[in-house]
Amino acid sequence: MRENALSSISTESGKLNLIGLAPDSLAKFFVGLGEKPYRVKQIMRWIYQRGVLEFDEMTDLSLRLRSQLNLVATMSLPKVIRIDHARDGTLKWVLDVGAGQAVEAVYIPEPNRSTLCISSQAGCAMDCSFCATGRRGFNRNLSAAEILGQVIIANQELAPESSITNIVFMGMGEPLANYREVVQVTKLLIDDHAMGLSRRRVTISTSGLVPQIRKLAHDCNVALAVSLHAPTDDLRDKLVPINQRHRINELLEACWNYSESVASRHITFEYVMLAGVNDGVQDAISLIKLLKNRPAKVNLIPFNSFPGTQYTCSEADVIRRFCMKLRASGIVATIRRTRGDDISAACGQLAGQVKNRMLVRLGNRKIRAAL
Numbered sequence: 001m002r003e004n005a006l007s008s009i010s011t012e013s014g015k016l017n018l019i020g021l022a023p024d025s026l027a028k029f030f031v032g033l034g035e036k037p038y039r040v041k042q043i044m045r046w047i048y049q050r051g052v053l054e055f056d057e058m059t060d061l062s063l064r065l066r067s068q069l070n071l072v073a074t075m076s077l078p079k080v081i082r083i084d085h086a087r088d089g090t091l092k093w094v095l096d097v098g099a100g101q102a103v104e105a106v107y108i109p110e111p112n113r114s115t116l117c118i119s120s121q122a123g124c125a126m127d128c129s130f131c132a133t134g135r136r137g138f139n140r141n142l143s144a145a146e147i148l149g150q151v152i153i154a155n156q157e158l159a160p161e162s163s164i165t166n167i168v169f170m171g172m173g174e175p176l177a178n179y180r181e182v183v184q185v186t187k188l189l190i191d192d193h194a195m196g197l198s199r200r201r202v203t204i205s206t207s208g209l210v211p212q213i214r215k216l217a218h219d220c221n222v223a224l225a226v227s228l229h230a231p232t233d234d235l236r237d238k239l240v241p242i243n244q245r246h247r248i249n250e251l252l253e254a255c256w257n258y259s260e261s262v263a264s265r266h267i268t269f270e271y272v273m274l275a276g277v278n279d280g281v282q283d284a285i286s287l288i289k290l291l292k293n294r295p296a297k298v299n300l301i302p303f304n305s306f307p308g309t310q311y312t313c314s315e316a317d318v319i320r321r322f323c324m325k326l327r328a329s330g331i332v333a334t335i336r337r338t339r340g341d342d343i344s345a346a347c348g349q350l351a352g353q354v355k356n357r358m359l360v361r362l363g364n365r366k367i368r369a370a371l
């Protein structure tokens, strides 16, 4: 409680921010006010299911409790700087998280589901060479309130028929490098008294932090996506520098164990298509060797460009052939449709506004400084 409560104190008001607090911390908070622990379920339903962020509107709490809460607690969200609307219906929120930092969340409507892509850090220290977030550097981890706040803000804006069915941690940041807050949020996303989503509809995407993948299997085994992007260590070292610490074999071993822990669910492997870099026939053959007959799906992501990048996207035909080759070997493979690129909301284009605090920009040394 102590640690969670302290990290949730709103700096402006000195009050405890109840958004994103773990249920056991909330229970201790209510007991401290002389209330019964069942208040937790009541307040979680108001916040997460009805979107009510005024204590005075929580009609099943006594008047005394409501005025007490007004004095000591708050439900504060990041401030919305602006909302961008793409031609294809994608929305992007740019959110102020203080001290000049801004992060982004993206809503992607599809015919039978609506996905919210959320950020877990202001920037990212992983330094993947093809990613706009990584190029901007790293500032800090987001708190559980700032992460879950993105979902609440999106729900406030969306009409009930457009409400969010899926959440993916594919915005700014490496979610498993902000492990404690991300797991706390994920538990609330799947808690029936909070957001109540199925664990299959919540996906954590990681560049490959092996110890955290192993831990996640026990702590909160939601769907897992892994940014593989290269079939050999030599190439992956260059594209995803965390590979210098955790080799592909070690990463895949952790993935297969994770899949077993969640009743043989498939792991999604993301593979960005970079012209002349990782899109050759030999790359497809090597990838097949790694993933064939395993609980693996491959999602090919056409590279989304951003200012100053050295990469270009593979030709559509090359991506299709790569996909067909994987499928011919029995691997389930799909090509991700690019969404919201006219508002820079597509995968890897989220740059937000980040003051880089990484002083060392020397590949692997930079990662060590941040983890």
Ligand code: SAH
Pocket (backbone or CB within 6 Å): 128, 130, 131, 132, 169, 170, 171, 172, 173, 174, 175, 205, 206, 207, 225, 226, 227, 270, 271, 272, 301, 302, 303, 304, 305, 347, 348, 349
């Ligand atoms: N940090 C997490 C989530 C990142 S975003 C991770 O790396 O897994 C989701 C996906 O977009 C990741 O697979 C990421 O590698 C990929 N991506 C990053 N930059 C991209 C770009 N410019 N074009 C296409 N995909 C990109």
Ligand code: SF4
Pocket (backbone or CB within 6 Å): 124, 125, 126, 127, 128, 131, 132, 133, 134, 135, 171, 172, 173, 174, 206, 207, 227
């Ligand atoms: Fe970070 Fe993911 Fe971008 Fe790599 S791809 S820099 S891990 S956000």
